[in-house]
Amino acid sequence: MVEHFIQHIRSKNLFDLENHYLLAISGGVDSTCLGYLLKEAGVKFSLLHYNFGLRGEESNGDEAFVSELADTWGVQMYVQRASDIDFQTPGKSIQMIARDLRYRWFEHVYQSGNYSGVIVAHHMEDQVETVFLNLLRGSGIEGMYGMADRRGHLIRPLLPFKKSQLEAYMVAHRLPWRIDSSNQKNVYKRNFIRNEMMPLIESGFPNALELLGGSFQRVKDTGKAFFYLFEQWKSETIKHEGSYQYLEMQSVINLPGRSSMLYYWLRDYGFSTADISDILKVAESGSTGKLFYSSEYSLNVDRDVFILGKVKGTMDAFSIDETDILFQINGEKYEVLHMQSPVTIDKSSQNAMLDRDKLAFPLEIRTWAHGDKMIPLGMKHEKKVSDILIDMKVPMIQKRDVKVMCAGEEIVWLIGLRISDRFKCDDFSKKIVYFKKA
DSSP states (O other): OHHHHHHHHHHTTOOOTTSEEEEEOOSSHHHHHHHHHHHHHTOEEEEEEEEOOTTTHHHHHHHHHHHHHHHHHTOOEEEEEOOGGGGOOTTOOHHHHHHHHHHHHHHHHHHHTTOSOEEOOOOHHHHHHHHHHHHHTTOOGGGGSOOOSEETTEEOTTTTSOHHHHHHHHHHTTOOOOOOGGGGOTTSHHHHIIIIIHHHHHHHOTTHHHHHHHHHHHHHHHHHHHHHHHHHHHHHHOEEETTEEEEEGGGTTTSTTHHHHHHHHHGGGTOOHHHHHHHHHHHHHTOOSEEEEOSSEEEEEETTEEEEEEOOOOOOOEEEOTTOOEEEETTEEEEEEEEESSOOOOOOTTSEEEEGGGOOSSEEEEEOOTTOEEOBTTOSSOEEHHHHHHHTTOOHHHHTTOEEEEETTEEEEETTTEEBGGGBOOTTOOEEEEEEEO
């Protein structure tokens, strides 16, 4: 066992024998055995023990046992004790609260000292249980990865070992450990898998743990290949313009596994698998203009393209004085230039050249509102801004970001889209104000 353990940690390069680590220890067979193995391997460590007090004197007995181990091994021991108020978190199970408390404290001790990692005693059964729990929660391919030997400063050197191997080592060396009576209670999902599911599976498949572990490893390798290819596809097909991302529907809608492709694009922006299903239904139906929201982002299904953008708060109106030389909206900067005729007219809709003598400063910039009207360039009559946006096929997700520039009550520029015919430059214009995207 010791030789196998040392060979494993060396092959994975999990420890530097010159450094000092923290071992999370409950007093149970897993973490206690790990402590003995680390001592045999020459790894230097201190102990972390969290006494939750959930089993009364049994919990205190665990702490006393670990304290004796610390003395026997000649190592430092950190102890944290929970209070009743620590478990008063509505909507969370005691197990989840305890896990959060434990790992937050581990992190605190790790950050406060000169340590190279926190060692935990997860073994092969814990790995299989974790994957089953992930699958039962509806996880995707990453849920089948299981736990890594090392993630950040968290180190798991026992993942290749079965619990029976750890117990056999302890018995062979006549080493004691503590038994947690709560592990026999099936009220916890993990305990149900451990005490009910796994014995049943192993009764029909004696090598179930090894077989499952191998399968999970192959799935993990397949997953790495998928994400490598996915990142290539994403960089080639998703276009970034300003604060928006664009994905042409045909680039994904006919792909095998299109739900996964959409999900892994959108999940980092807060969208769930249920959202993806609804998005695809709308796209397949041919509906346009539908918006889907996460907490911070929205996705617009617009004709033949998906448009993703951040949900922006309502912009406060602000004024531009004649002396201003720059302003910014929606992350875009505009220069304010004052010119004398004659000039070459800039016909780009992104910019605006307006007749200074027809303007009344200060100008106001605000978000457009329903009921707003203007006379678009080239027309003689007023038209609703909402109708102009429809005619210009502005996607729903972008309509909310459209701003107008006003002189008094009149709209002089639908910014970035259309100027007002009433304020355009003509042959009689002498002074010109030029709003140019910087």
